[in-house]
Amino acid sequence: MNSMLSRVRAVAESMATSPEPAHARTAIIDIGSNSVRLVVYDGPRRIPFILFNEKVMAGLGASLAKTGAIEPEAMDRGLRAVGRFAHLCRAMKVTEIRCVATAAVRDATNGGEFIARAKEMGLTVELLTGAQEAIGAAMGVLSGIPGADGIVGDLGGGSLELARVRNGAVEQTISLPLGVLRLPQIRAKGPRALERTVAKMLEKAGWAVEPDLPFYLVGGSWRALARFDMQLTSFPLPVVHQYEMSAARAEQLTRIVSHVDRTRLKQIPAMTGSRVPTLPDATALLSIVVRQLKSSRMIVSAYGLREGLLYEALPEDIRAHDPLLVAAEAEGEAQARFRGHGDRIDRWIAPLFPDDDAVARRIRRAACLLADVSWRANPDFRAERGVEIALHSNWVGITATERVMLGQALHSHFGGGVAPPAGLDHVATPDVLRRGALWGLAIRLAQRLSGGVEGPLAVSHLELKGERIDLHLRDGDADLYGEAVERRLRNLAQAMGLKYQLLSAQA
Numbered sequence: 107m108n109s110m111l112s113r114v115r116a117v118a119e120s121m122a123t124s125p126e127p128a129h130a131r132t133a134i135i136d137i138g139s140n141s142v143r144l145v146v147y148d149g150p151r152r153i154p155f156i157l158f159n160e161k162v163m164a165g166l167g168a169s170l171a172k173t174g175a176i177e178p179e180a181m182d183r184g185l186r187a188v189g190r191f192a193h194l195c196r197a198m199k200v201t202e203i204r205c206v207a208t209a210a211v212r213d214a215t216n217g218g219e220f221i222a223r224a225k226e227m228g229l230t231v232e233l234l235t236g237a238q239e240a241i242g243a244a245m246g247v248l249s250g251i252p253g254a255d256g257i258v259g260d261l262g263g264g265s266l267e268l269a270r271v272r273n274g275a276v277e278q279t280i281s282l283p284l285g286v287l288r289l290p291q292i293r294a295k296g297p298r299a300l301e302r303t304v305a306k307m308l309e310k311a312g313w314a315v316e317p318d319l320p321f322y323l324v325g326g327s328w329r330a331l332a333r334f335d336m337q338l339t340s341f342p343l344p345v346v347h348q349y350e351m352s353a354a355r356a357e358q359l360t361r362i363v364s365h366v367d368r369t370r371l372k373q374i375p376a377m378t379g380s381r382v383p384t385l386p387d388a389t390a391l392l393s394i395v396v397r398q399l400k401s402s403r404m405i406v407s408a409y410g411l412r413e414g415l416l417y418e419a420l421p422e423d424i425r426a427h428d429p430l431l432v433a434a435e436a437e438g439e440a441q442a443r444f445r446g447h448g449d450r451i452d453r454w455i456a457p458l459f460p461d462d463d464a465v466a467r468r469i470r471r472a473a474c475l476l477a478d479v480s481w482r483a484n485p486d487f488r489a490e491r492g493v494e495i496a497l498h499s500n501w502v503g504i505t506a507t508e509r510v511m512l513g514q515a516l517h518s519h520f521g522g523g524v525a526p527p528a529g530l531d532h533v534a535t536p537d538v539l540r541r542g543a544l545w546g547l548a549i550r551l552a553q554r555l556s557g558g559v560e561g562p563l564a565v566s567h568l569e570l571k572g573e574r575i576d577l578h579l580r581d582g583d584a585d586l587y588g589e590a591v592e593r594r595l596r597n598l599a600q601a602m603g604l605k606y607q608l609l610s611a612q613a
Contacts, residue, residue, distance in 0.1 A: 130201040139167030139210035139263025144191035162187035167210035209264025236281020244269035246414030250502035256320035289387035317400035327388035342529035347408035356393040434475040441479040447560035448475035455548035473515035489522030518546025
C-alpha cells in the first residue's frame, strides 16, 4: 500500500496545475515601497493561474521623504520576507524566479545594501528604472485589457508612473516621485500644494495632455478606492477589474473619503488595514491627476507590474491570444466530463445568431467553452454554479456587462430558465440578458443532443429558415432525436418566437 501511495504522489507532483502546462512554474518577488510580495504562477502562458500570493507590509519607503534611507527595522522586515519567499519557491519547485525592486530601493541611499544582502540569500534583485516600472505597469494593463487606449497610472508607495498605451503598445512614460508615502509631506505645505506640485512635474517632464482619454488605475491604493466606490454605489458584482467611474467621481470621492471614519473604511471587503491611512492622499492625487490630464473616465485594472513583466516576456504570437478565451478554455477543460469541443458547440449554435457582432460572438464562444463546468454540482444548484463561475472567476478582458451576459448564458444553459438571476438586470439591458439566455438554451440543446461529446454535433446542424429552426440529422443518426432533445428544441424555439422541425437526410 505504501508503495502504491508513493507512486500516486510521484505522478501527482509531476502533473500540471492546468490542462495547458506552463513551460516552467514561475514566480515574481516584487519589492515595492509599501510591500514585498510573492506571486507564483502556473498554467497557460498567456493568462497564468496564481498558485500562491502573499505580501508583507515591509514599509521600505516609509522614511524616504524624511531621511532618504530605508530604516533598519524596515530593511530587516523586507529581507526576512525575501528569505521566506525564496524558501517557498524552492519548496514549490519554481524553476524561474524574477525578483524586482522599484522606487524605495531605487531611491534610498542604502538601497545597494538591501540588494547585496538579498544576493547573500541567493536572490539577484533586478532594480527597475522608473521607465521600466511604467512600461511594466502599462504592459500589465494591456495584458488584462487588450484594447486599452489611454493613460495608465500606477500609484505605488514611492512613485507614480504614467504611460500612454495605444494599439497594444506603450508610447510614452514618465515616473514621478508622488507615491502615497511621499504625499503627506507635500500636502502639509498647503491646501493647493499637491496640485501645484503635480502641474510642475508634468510640465517639467514634457507630458503632452490628450483630452478625453480614459485613465487606467493601477496600484493597491486606487483599487481599494474603487472597492469603496463599489460599496457606495451598491454595485452588484464583486470584481474590481474593469470597474468604471466617471472622471468627476474622483473629486466626489475626495470629499467623501475625507469625512468617512477609518473604522468604516476598514470594513470594506478586501480593504487591508494598511491601505486605510493612505486612502485620503491617494484619492486627492487621483482627483488632481485626472483633472490635469483631462481624462474622460477611470477604468480599474487588476493587472499591473507583475503581470506586465510576464506579458512583456511572451513571444508576439502568444501575446496575441485572447486572455478571456484562453482562461475559459482552460477552466472548461479542467471541469468538463468530455474535453475538447467547446468550439464545436459554438459553431453548431452560430447559425441561430447571425446578428451577433464580434463582441457578442466572443462572449458566446466563452460560454460554449464553459458549457460543462457545472456537471459536478448538485442538479438543483447547477444554474447557480454557472452564474458564480461567470461573475466571480478571475477573468480579464471582460467588462461588467459582458460578465453578466456570460452569467445569463450559463444560468439558462444549466436549467435556470430565461429570467435573469437577481441583480443582473442592474448591470445589463433586457436585450443583452435575452441574448445571453438564448445562447444558453441553444447550448443546452447541443449538450442534450450530443450527450456532452463531440460526435453527434459533427453529424447534425441547425439552420434558421425564415420563422423556423430546422434541426438536420442524417438518416442513420435520426435516433439521436429523443423526447428530451425535442423538449429542449421546443423551449429554444419558443423563446426565440419561432417554430421548429426535425429534418433527416441520407448521408
